[in-house]
Amino acid sequence: MKFRKLVLATAATVVGLGTFAAAEIAKADEQFFPMLVYRTGAYAPSGIPVANGFRDYYTLLNKRDGGINGVTVTFEECETQYKTNLGVECYEKLKGNGPTGASLFNPYSTGITYQLIPKASVDKIPILSMGYGRTSAADGRVFEWVFNPPATYWSQASAVIKYFSRRAGGYDKLAGKKIVHLHHNSAYGKEANPTLEVLAKRYGFKLTLVPVDHPGQEQASQWRQIRRIKPDFIFMSGWGVMNQVAIKEAGNIRYPMDQFVGNWWSGSDADVVPAGDGAKGYLSTTFHGAGSDFGVHADIIKHIYGGDAAAAKENKVGEVLYNRGVVNAMFATEAVRTAQAKFGNKSLTGEQVRWGLENLNITQETLDKLGFKGMVSPLKITCEDHETMGPVIIQKWDGAKWSYASEWLTPMRDIVRPLVEADAAAYAKENNITPRNCN
Amino acid sequence: MFYREAGQFKTTYQDDQAVFPVLQDKAAVFLLILVAYAVPFVADEYWLQAIFIQFLVFALMAIGLNILMGYAGQVSLGTGAFAAVGAYACYKLTTNIEGMNIIVAILLSGGCAAAVGVVFGLPSLRIKGFYLAVATLAAQFFILWLFNKVGWFYNNNPSGTITAPPRELFGVLITGPSASPEARYIVCLTFLIVFAWFAKNLVRGRIGRNWMAIRDMDIAAEIIGIRPLQTKLLAFAISSFYCGVAGALMIFCWLGSAETEAFDLVNVSFRVLFMIIIGGLGSIGGSIMGAAFIILVPIFLTNFPPMVGLDISTALQKHLEEIIFGVMIVFFLIVEPEGFARLWQILREKLRKWPFPY
Numbered sequence: 139m140k141f142r143k144l145v146l147a148t149a150a151t152v153v154g155l156g157t158f159a160a161a162e163i164a165k166a167d168e169q170f171f172p173m174l175v176y177r178t179g180a181y182a183p184s185g186i187p188v189a190n191g192f193r194d195y196y197t198l199l200n201k202r203d204g205g206i207n208g209v210t211v212t213f214e215e216c217e218t219q220y221k222t223n224l225g226v227e228c229y230e231k232l233k234g235n236g237p238t239g240a241s242l243f244n245p246y247s248t249g250i251t252y253q254l255i256p257k258a259s260v261d262k263i264p265i266l267s268m269g270y271g272r273t274s275a276a277d278g279r280v281f282e283w284v285f286n287p288p289a290t291y292w293s294q295a296s297a298v299i300k301y302f303s304r305r306a307g308g309y310d311k312l313a314g315k316k317i318v319h320l321h322h323n324s325a326y327g328k329e330a331n332p333t334l335e336v337l338a339k340r341y342g343f344k345l346t347l348v349p350v351d352h353p354g355q356e357q358a359s360q361w362r363q364i365r366r367i368k369p370d371f372i373f374m375s376g377w378g379v380m381n382q383v384a385i386k387e388a389g390n391i392r393y394p395m396d397q398f399v400g401n402w403w404s405g406s407d408a409d410v411v412p413a414g415d416g417a418k419g420y421l422s423t424t425f426h427g428a429g430s431d432f433g434v435h436a437d438i439i440k441h442i443y444g445g446d447a448a449a450a451k452e453n454k455v456g457e458v459l460y461n462r463g464v465v466n467a468m469f470a471t472e473a474v475r476t477a478q479a480k481f482g483n484k485s486l487t488g489e490q491v492r493w494g495l496e497n498l499n500i501t502q503e504t505l506d507k508l509g510f511k512g513m514v515s516p517l518k519i520t521c522e523d524h525e526t527m528g529p530v531i532i533q534k535w536d537g538a539k540w541s542y543a544s545e546w547l548t549p550m551r552d553i554v555r556p557l558v559e560a561d562a563a564a565y566a567k568e569n570n571i572t573p574r575n576c577n
Numbered sequence: 578m579f580y581r582e583a584g585q586f587k588t589t590y591q592d593d594q595a596v597f598p599v600l601q602d603k604a605a606v607f608l609l610i611l612v613a614y615a616v617p618f619v620a621d622e623y624w625l626q627a628i629f630i631q632f633l634v635f636a637l638m639a640i641g642l643n644i645l646m647g648y649a650g651q652v653s654l655g656t657g658a659f660a661a662v663g664a665y666a667c668y669k670l671t672t673n674i675e676g677m678n679i680i681v682a683i684l685l686s687g688g689c690a691a692a693v694g695v696v697f698g699l700p701s702l703r704i705k706g707f708y709l710a711v712a713t714l715a716a717q718f719f720i721l722w723l724f725n726k727v728g729w730f731y732n733n734n735p736s737g738t739i740t741a742p743p744r745e746l747f748g749v750l751i752t753g754p755s756a757s758p759e760a761r762y763i764v765c766l767t768f769l770i771v772f773a774w775f776a777k778n779l780v781r782g783r784i785g786r787n788w789m790a791i792r793d794m795d796i797a798a799e800i801i802g803i804r805p806l807q808t809k810l811l812a813f814a815i816s817s818f819y820c821g822v823a824g825a826l827m828i829f830c831w832l833g834s835a836e837t838e839a840f841d842l843v844n845v846s847f848r849v850l851f852m853i854i855i856g857g858l859g860s861i862g863g864s865i866m867g868a869a870f871i872i873l874v875p876i877f878l879t880n881f882p883p884m885v886g887l888d889i890s891t892a893l894q895k896h897l898e899e900i901i902f903g904v905m906i907v908f909f910l911i912v913e914p915e916g917f918a919r920l921w922q923i924l925r926e927k928l929r930k931w932p933f934p935y
Contacts, residue, residue: 177892189891215891217879222839226832227627227876234623252738253834256754272736323725325736325836332735349725352838561735568672568742 168485169206169474170236171196171213171467174228174245179219180353181378183408187454188246189215191463194438194455199471201441206475207483212236218250220378225250233263238485241474242266242495244466248326251284256569258283263488264495266473268466269294269402269425273329276525277562278496279573285495287469288425288517288528292333292557293549294401295373297530298423299337300547301399302371313342318364320384321375323349330375330401333557340553354380361387374400381409389416396421399532406458410535418537423530426465426514428540430456433509434464458533458540465514472508473498496521515546521576525558527551580929596777613766617759625758630831632872633765634823638845639852639864640769640776641819646850647859648780649812650792651701652709655694655716656820657845661837662690662720663821664828665730668739671829672732679744679752683768683825690821691814693720698813702806705795717846721837740834752829761830768826769865772819777861779815788812789859855909857918866917875902 173192176185196211205211214235216228225247233240242264245251251271258265265284267275273292275284289297302317303309319334321327331347338345346367348360354376361384364372372393376384381404388398396419400409405422413420430439435456443450454460477486477494486494499518505511517526527549534543566573585600587593597603617625638660645651666686670677697716704712724730731737743753750756751764779785787808790798799805828835839845848871856867878898882889889897913920927934 175891177890178895182892186892217891217895219895221844222832222835223631223844227631230623230627231880248736249738249836249838252736252740252836253832256740256833260754324838325738328737329735351722352841570743 167208167483168210168212168237169241170239170485171211171470172228172232172235172240172243173213173215174218174225174232174243174247174250175215176218176220176246177215178217179221180355181220183382184378184403184406184459185220185246187406187408187457187459188463188466190454191460191465192244192467193463194442194453194460195434195464195467195471198434198438198441202437206471207478209474209478209483209485211471218247220247220249222247222249222253225253229254229257233261236485238487239263240488241486241491242470242488244268244470245271248272248329249324252325255281255284261488262492264492266466266470266495268462268469270326274558274561274565276523276527276558277573278519278521278524279576280562280566280571281524282574283492285519285524287498287519287524287526288515289530289549290525290554290558291329291375291401292554293525293527293551294423294530295330295333296337296550296554297547298373298399298401299334299341300550301532301544303341304544305397306370309341315343315371316346316367316369317343318346318348318367318369318372319375320348320350320360320364320372322354322377322380323351326377326403327375330373333554334373336553336557350376350380350384353378355383357383357387361391364393365391370397372398374398374404376400376404376409381406382412385410385413385417385420389413395419396534399423402462402530405533405535405540407454407540408457408459415537417535420535421532421543422535424458424533424540425528425530426461427512428456428458428461428533432513433511434468434513435509437509438464461513465510468508468510468514469498469500469517472500472504495519496524521574527554579931580925582929596774596781610770613770614763617762622758625762626831628873628876630758630762630765632868633762633769634827634831635849635852635872636865636868637765637769637772637826638820638823638849639856639868640773640861641816641823642849643853643856643858643861643864644776644780644788644819645812645816647853647857647863648785648792649788649809649816651698651809651812652706653713653813653816654710654842654846654850655697655713655720656849657840657842658697658717658720659690659694659817659820660824660827660845661724661840662693662817663687663824664835664840665724665739666690666821667825667829668741669730669732671742671744679746679829682744683822683829686825687818687822690824691818694813694817694820695810698810698817701809701813714842717842721840725837736836738834738836739828741829744829754833756830765826765830768822772822773861773865776819780861784808784811792859851906853916855906855916857916860916860918862921863916863918866921870917874905875899878902 175189196213199211216232218224218228240263244266245254248270251267254265267286271286273290275281275286276290303312306312334345350357350360400422402423410417410420439447439450473494474491476498477490481490500516502516515528517528519526529546529548531542531546532544533540580601582599597606642656645653663686666689667682670682670685700712701709731739741752743750749760751760787803790803791808795805852867852871853864855870857863875898878901882894
């Protein structure tokens, strides 16, 4: 009897699910944005603000402007826990949703990006990996479907070395200085290493690579090593819990915070708050403003939180990674807007959105109009350059908020671009891709 | 009634020793295989690519671990490491040797995994039970560290990720991004069927009986003339071979590209261990059922609330999935500690006597 019940229950469920699937009817004039998020697991402290930023900006477009030129923005979240196997599942699940399929993917994980890059050209869905993922994807001749504006890990590393040289008093003063790269021991963390090695050779500083294994809750041995080395500067590529642990450990060994610079994934509020006063003076790179004083935040608080600033704060509005989600969502929706100018104001396919990304030209005027005045720099993607090598700035945590602590630093194009092109060429050769002609 | 064996006479030894001596079983298995091969005609890409292929890969790995743990009684937490050896070996073989057949490469990488498995199986002669589990844990940590640390294993690319290159079999692409999910599915399914059939025969024969003797009481086994070292190492070798092949398939047919994190302790080793505990230790069919449970149920639980129109946040959905799945595991283990294999056995007995049980 027990078994019969079980069988009946299973059958009933299956039939029920079938009905629900059939009931889903495609609607017209919607632009679907898939969201690979991680609101649980070891990387949740970083994942939640990003996901909220995306969600709020998409919702804002619908509420404030009635969508993108009248086309409603739809989106769906899928939890990846930053794991590559769940990333595949989410990608397959979401890529066909909406009337014309997914517009583009923002994986928010270098590992998942690597996995999706080969699929993008097959499924004809572009990837917008904003400031992460495969660096050499900046070469648009080889990586037609991948975009990584405004700057890559390699550009960022060169900008950080530029910053260190200014602190030291000139490039010639870098010689003999000891610099540690404390990095997440994964595709993401290792990405900056080759560039740093080239720069070390060029400027004569001593580079030590210190890896931290996933997820990074335990870093005692790494910091013992750092204490022995006594580095002049530490550059960190961390993510998730690794960041807060590193900042706490740095405080424990009384390492001067103003010589400790995180990359733009290691400089959000969730990273510094747990370390308390010890984190005061911590530096990190960024390519957009922090805080909730920009025009777009006023709109978000008004339209989404009904003017309730406290509720907005609880939803991470204004945190560094929240703002990054908003900026990323803006790039994505502006790409769609660009594509609409060519293909018409209707649901666009991934292929059409790709055209929009490649011809994306965000001017200061557009930024002012959208409420991003002073928050991000203008940007123009070309067929050849999917990165744009936008300027990078150093921000400083004063215990309560982030503020800019340097002028805008332009990455060293003369060093980074040849490396990018060499790596892209190697990839093209390995995968039998003929680079397209951009002229 | 459904399972009446009356009238099925065995007139040859061959018939009597068949893998499935009962006609109904044979028919059911053939039907199942037919259905499995027909799946690509009905399932969409999401089901194939994200669920079924994953299931086939993990089922193969579960059979591998079950050989070692369920039949030979050697506890191992190194499954992920052996799978990683297979995956990286296959990557090195296909990228460095021009024109190598992909199937040959996968089998050879299984061989590499077997060799590594034997090395890490050596302590099993002296260490038993949980202590052996800890010793195999060393394999897990050491091998993943090695693959992350030494650039040679991933051809020194800057990110340390290995990516499956496109390879053909009989003129059809079966790996790489352009390979159709149907082709990958068929390849994985064929591997699983052949390897499951091989394992089933292995455990019924002399080798399997040796393993079981060692498992049940190693001193007694030694006294009746079974050599513990060879028997245990053979179990490690064959088990790692299975895991290695599954690991190669994992990268080449399922994920497409991965770093060592894809083979970590929780995601692979523990997961496969749970599969065989839930499915049934010492049962090939149980390994497959366990893999199905561990892979399909969480996906079902995640997709269920939105399907019935419940609008709950993604995080809550994930947490609910974990809670309900945990409760289900506890429930099943209380109801039937010996796993799905035993449950199926009970059901089968009941069906034989139905409708007049005694």
